Amino acid sequence: MKTNTIKMAAILLASTALVAGCGKKKVEQLPPAAEGTNYGPPPAAPIVEANPIVPGSQEDFLQQVGQFGDRILFETDRFNVDAEDQATLQRQAQWLARYPNARITVEGHADERGTRDYNLALGERRANAAKNYLTSIGVDASRIETVSYGKERPSALGSDEQAWAQNRRAVTVTIQ
Amino acid sequence: MAMDRVEKVGLGAAIGGHVILLGAFGLGLLASADTIKKQESISVSLVGEIADVSTAPDAIQEESAPPAAGDTAPSEPPPAPTPVMQIEKPVAKPVQKLAKPDTAPPLAKVATKKEPPKTAATPPKAVKAAAPSGKGTTPTKPGGLSRSFEDSISNIGKAPGAGKAVGTPAAKTATEVRRSVGISIAGQIRSRVRACAPSGIDINKIETFVTLSLEPSGKLTSVRFDKQVGVTDSNQPQAGPLKDCILQAVRAASPYDGLDPEYYDVWKTHALRLRATG
Amino acid sequence: MTSFAFYRKLASFLLLIVGSHSVMAQTPPPAPATDEPELVEFDTSKTRSIAVPALVAPAPVDTPAGNSAALGRQIAEVISSNLRASGVFETQGPNGLRAISLGEVTAPQFDYWKGRPVEQLVQGFVRVGGDGNLTVGCYLYDVGFGNETTRLGFNVPPREWRRAAHKCADAIYSRLTGELPFFDSRIAYIAETGPKGKRVKRLAIMDSDGANHRFITNGQSTALTPRFSPNYKSILYLSYVDGNPRIYVYDIDTGRQRLITQSRNPTFAPRWSPDGKTILYSMAVAGNTDIYKISASGDGTPVKLTTSPGIDVGGSFSPDGRQIVFESDRSGSQQIYVMNADGSNQRRISFGAGRYATPEWSPRADLIAYTRIAGDFRVGTMRPDGSGERLLTDSWQDEAPTWAPNGRVIQFFRTAKGSGKTSIWQVDLTGSNERQLPTPVDGSDPAWGPVLP
Numbered sequence: 001m002k003t004n005t006i007k008m009a010a011i012l013l014a015s016t017a018l019v020a021g022c023g024k025k026k027v028e029q030l031p032p033a034a035e036g037t038n039y040g041p042p043p044a045a046p047i048v049e050a051n052p053i054v055p056g057s058q059e060d061f062l063q064q065v066g067q068f069g070d071r072i073l074f075e076t077d078r079f080n081v082d083a084e085d086q087a088t089l090q091r092q093a094q095w096l097a098r099y100p101n102a103r104i105t106v107e108g109h110a111d112e113r114g115t116r117d118y119n120l121a122l123g124e125r126r127a128n129a130a131k132n133y134l135t136s137i138g139v140d141a142s143r144i145e146t147v148s149y150g151k152e153r154p155s156a157l158g159s160d161e162q163a164w165a166q167n168r169r170a171v172t173v174t175i176q
Numbered sequence: 177m178a179m180d181r182v183e184k185v186g187l188g189a190a191i192g193g194h195v196i197l198l199g200a201f202g203l204g205l206l207a208s209a210d211t212i213k214k215q216e217s218i219s220v221s222l223v224g225e226i227a228d229v230s231t232a233p234d235a236i237q238e239e240s241a242p243p244a245a246g247d248t249a250p251s252e253p254p255p256a257p258t259p260v261m262q263i264e265k266p267v268a269k270p271v272q273k274l275a276k277p278d279t280a281p282p283l284a285k286v287a288t289k290k291e292p293p294k295t296a297a298t299p300p301k302a303v304k305a306a307a308p309s310g311k312g313t314t315p316t317k318p319g320g321l322s323r324s325f326e327d328s329i330s331n332i333g334k335a336p337g338a339g340k341a342v343g344t345p346a347a348k349t350a351t352e353v354r355r356s357v358g359i360s361i362a363g364q365i366r367s368r369v370r371a372c373a374p375s376g377i378d379i380n381k382i383e384t385f386v387t388l389s390l391e392p393s394g395k396l397t398s399v400r401f402d403k404q405v406g407v408t409d410s411n412q413p414q415a416g417p418l419k420d421c422i423l424q425a426v427r428a429a430s431p432y433d434g435l436d437p438e439y440y441d442v443w444k445t446h447a448l449r450l451r452a453t454g
Numbered sequence: 455m456t457s458f459a460f461y462r463k464l465a466s467f468l469l470l471i472v473g474s475h476s477v478m479a480q481t482p483p484p485a486p487a488t489d490e491p492e493l494v495e496f497d498t499s500k501t502r503s504i505a506v507p508a509l510v511a512p513a514p515v516d517t518p519a520g521n522s523a524a525l526g527r528q529i530a531e532v533i534s535s536n537l538r539a540s541g542v543f544e545t546q547g548p549n550g551l552r553a554i555s556l557g558e559v560t561a562p563q564f565d566y567w568k569g570r571p572v573e574q575l576v577q578g579f580v581r582v583g584g585d586g587n588l589t590v591g592c593y594l595y596d597v598g599f600g601n602e603t604t605r606l607g608f609n610v611p612p613r614e615w616r617r618a619a620h621k622c623a624d625a626i627y628s629r630l631t632g633e634l635p636f637f638d639s640r641i642a643y644i645a646e647t648g649p650k651g652k653r654v655k656r657l658a659i660m661d662s663d664g665a666n667h668r669f670i671t672n673g674q675s676t677a678l679t680p681r682f683s684p685n686y687k688s689i690l691y692l693s694y695v696d697g698n699p700r701i702y703v704y705d706i707d708t709g710r711q712r713l714i715t716q717s718r719n720p721t722f723a724p725r726w727s728p729d730g731k732t733i734l735y736s737m738a739v740a741g742n743t744d745i746y747k748i749s750a751s752g753d754g755t756p757v758k759l760t761t762s763p764g765i766d767v768g769g770s771f772s773p774d775g776r777q778i779v780f781e782s783d784r785s786g787s788q789q790i791y792v793m794n795a796d797g798s799n800q801r802r803i804s805f806g807a808g809r810y811a812t813p814e815w816s817p818r819a820d821l822i823a824y825t826r827i828a829g830d831f832r833v834g835t836m837r838p839d840g841s842g843e844r845l846l847t848d849s850w851q852d853e854a855p856t857w858a859p860n861g862r863v864i865q866f867f868r869t870a871k872g873s874g875k876t877s878i879w880q881v882d883l884t885g886s887n888e889r890q891l892p893t894p895v896d897g898s899d900p901a902w903g904p905v906l907p
Contacts, residue, residue: 077783077787079741112851112869112874113851114827115788115811115812115825115827115831115853115854116678116679116853116854116899117679117722117723117736117767117768117781117812118765118767118768118781118783118788118811120699120720120722120723120767121722121736121738121743121765121767122765124720124738124741124743125738125741125742125743125765127741128738128740128741129741131741132741146720146741147697147698147699147720148699148720148738150722152653152655152676152678153651154650154651154874155651157649157650157651157874158872159871159872159874355492358491358492358494362494365494366494366496368598369496370496370497370498370500371502371573371598372502372573372596372598372599372630373496373498374498374542374630374631374632374633375498375542375631375884376631376632376633376862376883376884377821377883377884379498383493385491408820409818409819409820410818410820410821410883412820413631413632413633413634413818413862414631414632414633415632416632417629417630417631417632418632424599428598428599446491447491448491448494449490449491449492449493449494450493450494450495450496451493451494451495451496452495452496452497452498453495453496453497453498
C-alpha cells in the first residue's frame, strides 16, 4: 500500500517535471470522439502532494516508522531493549531493508539527572544497545553509526519525571 | 605483724635519721642554695610537688625565690637554678616558596616576629595583682620576710580555708591551686589566641602543649613549646600557625593577673594544653 | 642470716629511705607533676579582621595600565576582594580608609588601627621603574601584637598588575591561615548561552577572581569538561567539532589543537596527571566505557586501565601520581573506586547511601571530592579510604567538584531546576563560605589550574 503511494507519487512527480519542462506543443488534429464508448465513472482526482517525500529520505523514514518510531526509551540508568523497543526497532529494520543503501546513526541520550561524563557513557551504551538489536535482526552493522550526546540534547525541557523519561532515549537518524 | 630483726633495726635507724634530718633542716644546715636577697617574700610550704595531701611541718622552710629576671626580653634564658627550661626563641615560620613572576628579587623578607616590648611588671603592680586571690587577706609586701613568717605563725591553728594558712592544714591543695591558676591564665590567653588562630578542617583535633615559666609577679620569663598531638593530613597546614599563635598569645598576655604568690611554687611553671572548639 | 647480709640489707634499706627524702634537701622543688594539664578550649570560628588601605604611589606616573596611584588603589581592591572571598577574613578598605603616607608603610600607626578596630593590616607601595615595570611592595602587620608579620615585593609589567595583587594576597592568606596560596591561578570552564534545548557551549578561561576573561571556542560545536595543563600551556577538552565526542589538546599560545588519540571510538572525560606527562581519558568500545592513559606528548600507545563490563569513567590522579580515583557502576550503581596508576588493585571506597560520582583527588592528597546522588546532587569530601564523608552543599543539583590548587576551596557548578541555567560556585572545605563566582554568562565544568610561578 505504501509502495503504491510512493510509486504513484514518483510517477506524478516525474510527469509533472516532464510537463513543466516542456514548452507548448502544437496540436495537429484531435482524434475523433469515440461514440458509444463507456469508460465508466471518471477516476478519482489524483492526490498531488505539496512537498512529496523522497523515498529513502529522513522524512520518508519518519513517516514510515510512525510517530516516535524513530526512538526507544529507557528506565533510569538502564540500557536494555524491552519488547516495546524491539517492535520499534523492527519497524526501523524493515525500512532499512527497503533501502539497502540507507545508513543511519543511532544517537544515545540521557536525562539531566545524571553527571556529565557518566551520561556520555550511558548514552553510548544505549545507542549501542539499539545498534546491537538491529544487527541481531539482520541489519548490517556497517550501516549503523552511533554517537552519544549524554545529557547535552534534551528533547523534553521540563525538570520532572515525564520530561526525563522522554529524554532517556536512543534515536535513529538517517544519514543523508 | 611480726618484724624480723633486720626490719626492727632498720626502722629504728630510719626514725632516728628523720629526727636528725629534720633537725638539720630546722637549723638551716642543709640549705644548698645561696640565699639571695629577695625583693618580696615567698612563703613556701612543703606542700607542693611532693604530695597532694597537706602536711603540717614543724618548721618553716624559707625558700629562696628564683633570682628576678629583671627587664630582659622574654626569650632570653632566665638564670635560675630551676630544673632545665628550654629556651623558646621566636621561631621564624618557614616561608612558603612563592616564586616571583619576574626576575627582580623580592624585597628583603623579614619573617620574624618581634617581641612586643611590653614593660616588665613593677613590683607594686605584681603585688596589686596578687591581691584578688579570693581570700580577702592583706597582700604580701616587699621585704616582708618576717611579716610572712608572722602571718604563717599566726595562722597556725586556724581552720582550713581560712586565710593564707601555710603551715596549717593547707587551705588549698596543689591541685586546687593549679586548677585556679589554670583558669586564670587560660582566661587571659584565650581571647588573644582566638584573634590569631587559623581555621580549617579538623582544626579541633590539634592539641598544643606549652609550658610557661613565670615570675612571682606573674610575668612570663619564657614559654616552651612541648608538643602537638592530633595533627592529621587535613589540619597539618594549620599546625604551625596555630603553634605560633599560641606562643605569641602566651607572651602577649604577660604579666598574668590573679596568680597568688602564696602558691608560687605551684605555678612557677605552668603547663597548658589548648584546643580549638567547633 | 649472716651478719654481713644483715648489715647489707640494713644499709640498702636506709639508703632507700634516705634517698627518698633527698628530694627535700633540694631547693627549689622539682618540675611539676606529670599528669596531663587541663584542657583550655578556644573558639576559631570567627573571621579575622584585616584592613587594606590603598597602596601608596610615591611618585604617581602614567602607565599603559593606568596611573600608578590608581593602580595602588586597584591592587588594594584585588587584595581585599581575594581575602574577603576566601571567607577567612572580614576586610576593610580600600574604600572608606584614609590615605597612608609613604613613611607609614614601614612604620604603621598601630594605635590608630587598633582603634578601628582591626587585627591585621596590609600596607604597601607601587613604584614605576625606569623600564616601565611596576615594583609592588606589600607588608603585613599584626595590629594586636604590634609587629610586622611578613613583607614581599614583585616586579611586573604594568598590564600584569593583577598578578602582583594576587601574589600579595596569597602571601597574606598563606601566612595567616597556614594554607598554601591559590589566588594567583586561572580557571577554565564552559560558558553557556541559549535555551535549554539548544545550549551553546564555549570553552573559556579567566583569572581565579573572574577577571581577564576570554572565550576560546566560538560555540559552533559543543565544548565540554576542560582541564588546564599543569604548566598552563594547553587545555584538554571535549569537542563535537567533527560530530563525535573527541578529546583535543588546545595550545593556548598558538591557538592550534590536536587529537589525543586517532581512535574513532568516542572519548571523553580527559584529565592530566599532576606532572602533566600523562593524560587519562575514557573511551567507549562497542558501548562499553573504560579508562585509558596515554602519554601527553602524543607518542606511545594507550594503556587500558579498567576492564570491567560496567561503565568505568573519569579518573583523577593522587598528587604523587601513584593512584587514580575513578567512578564505576560495576557494582550496579555509580560508586567510587581507587586503583594504582597501572590499573592494579582496584577497590571500591564509597559505601554510603546513594550513588557517588565525579571523584577528584585533592592537591593536598588528604581528601577526595565527589558528587553524591541521593535524590538531590550534593558535593562532598571523603578520605582516600572512603571514611569521613562530609557533605558540603545542599541544593537540587550541584556537581563536578574540582579543587583550588591549595586543596582548601572546592569549585563546582549548580544547575537550576526547570530552567537548566548553570552557574559556578565555590565552597570552603569546612562547608562555609559558599559563594557564586561571577561569570559573563552561565557557566559549568569549572576546572582550576595550579598557582602560577
